[in-house]
Amino acid sequence: MPKILHVDRISLEQKELFQELLPPGYELIFRGSEEEDRRFEEELPSTLYLTVNTAPVPAELMARAKSLRFIQKLGAGYDNIDVEYATQRGIQVARTPGANSISVAELVFGLALSLYRKLPQVNAQTRSGKWNPWEYRTVSYELFGKRLGLIGLGNIGQEVAKRALAFDMEVVYYKRHLLPAEKTPGVTAVSMSELLATADIISIHIPLTPETRGLIGRDEFNAMKESAILINTSRGGIVDEEALLVALRERQIAGAALDVCVAPPLATDHPLFAFGNFILTPHVGAATRDADTRVLKMAYENIERIERGEQPHNLVN
Numbered sequence: 001m002p003k004i005l006h007v008d009r010i011s012l013e014q015k016e017l018f019q020e021l022l023p024p025g026y027e028l029i030f031r032g033s034e035e036e037d038r039r040f041e042e043e044l045p046s047t048l049y050l051t052v053n054t055a056p057v058p059a060e061l062m063a064r065a066k067s068l069r070f071i072q073k074l075g076a077g078y079d080n081i082d083v084e085y086a087t088q089r090g091i092q093v094a095r096t097p098g099a100n101s102i103s104v105a106e107l108v109f110g111l112a113l114s115l116y117r118k119l120p121q122v123n124a125q126t127r128s129g130k131w132n133p134w135e136y137r138t139v140s141y142e143l144f145g146k147r148l149g150l151i152g153l154g155n156i157g158q159e160v161a162k163r164a165l166a167f168d169m170e171v172v173y174y175k176r177h178l179l180p181a182e183k184t185p186g187v188t189a190v191s192m193s194e195l196l197a198t199a200d201i202i203s204i205h206i207p208l209t210p211e212t213r214g215l216i217g218r219d220e221f222n223a224m225k226e227s228a229i230l231i232n233t234s235r236g237g238i239v240d241e242e243a244l245l246v247a248l249r250e251r252q253i254a255g256a257a258l259d260v261c262v263a264p265p266l267a268t269d270h271p272l273f274a275f276g277n278f279i280l281t282p283h284v285g286a287a288t289r290d291a292d293t294r295v296l297k298m299a300y301e302n303i304e305r306i307e308r309g310e311q312p313h314n315l316v317n
Helices: 012-021 034-046 059-064 083-089 101-116 119-127 155-166 192-198 218-223 241-249 289-307
Strands: 003-009 027-031 049-052 070-073 092-094 147-151 170-174 187-189 201-204 229-232 255-258 278-280
Touching: 003 034, 012 027, 012 289, 027 034, 034 059, 049 289, 059 083, 070 289, 083 092, 101 119, 101 155, 101 201, 101 229, 101 255, 101 278, 101 289, 147 155, 147 192, 155 170, 170 192, 192 218, 218 241, 241 255
Parallel strands: 003 027, 003 049, 049 070, 070 092, 147 170, 147 201, 170 187, 201 229, 229 255, 255 278
Antiparallel strands: none
């Protein structure tokens, strides 16, 4: 019976979904309890397959998995996996692009509306017994007619664009490797400088690479409108958090919402939490049952393909 080891520590409810979708004839081994951790370590040297969400998969872990053939990333980004070492070992690595795009795209609008309509503050007020519909009236805004600037237009960026158009927003995007003939209906390609200077909402949808690390720093915040809000649901490190702190303190932008940060979790006394126009969620963009179901189906199909001697989909090496 082929054994699949899952690297992340996940909830009981997640484990149940993993088991529910598992094809017949396979065994899943999790981490978590002391007994589960012991079993994981016992099976690691002989396992052929690893699945992983966001936990690190360093060379050291793969070195102990002497029979490992395949790592399935449950998501699109794979910067948590040492792909270079995996390639040297002949271990295939695949991802599940597009499977969680809708969930992430919907969170973008949840965060945008939370900032625009001051929902965290309004909720806190009503919970404290205050009923004041007027306090935030002149500082709350609609999405209608606003310019959304997308940095990146991959699977997630395209889903965000579709929903923005339904809100009657104007959508522009910047993509470093734009092909001259590339077109997306209703969406306009612009330079990075134009996007930063004109967008009301800037949403980031690119991987973390040496080239994109710190992409949004002091110069970029200086270029933004004072009324702009920034949303990052991609990877921590793309936004320079020290520069963001300065931008909020000096009111260079109107607000920011992050679903990721450089070194999670942020300390409870982190200075960013002093700002009411700052929202941080714990990388929950893809954290829906719907997305998990699509991701797991793609992942298990890949493992079944390998068992049949076929090439898995969406390889990254």
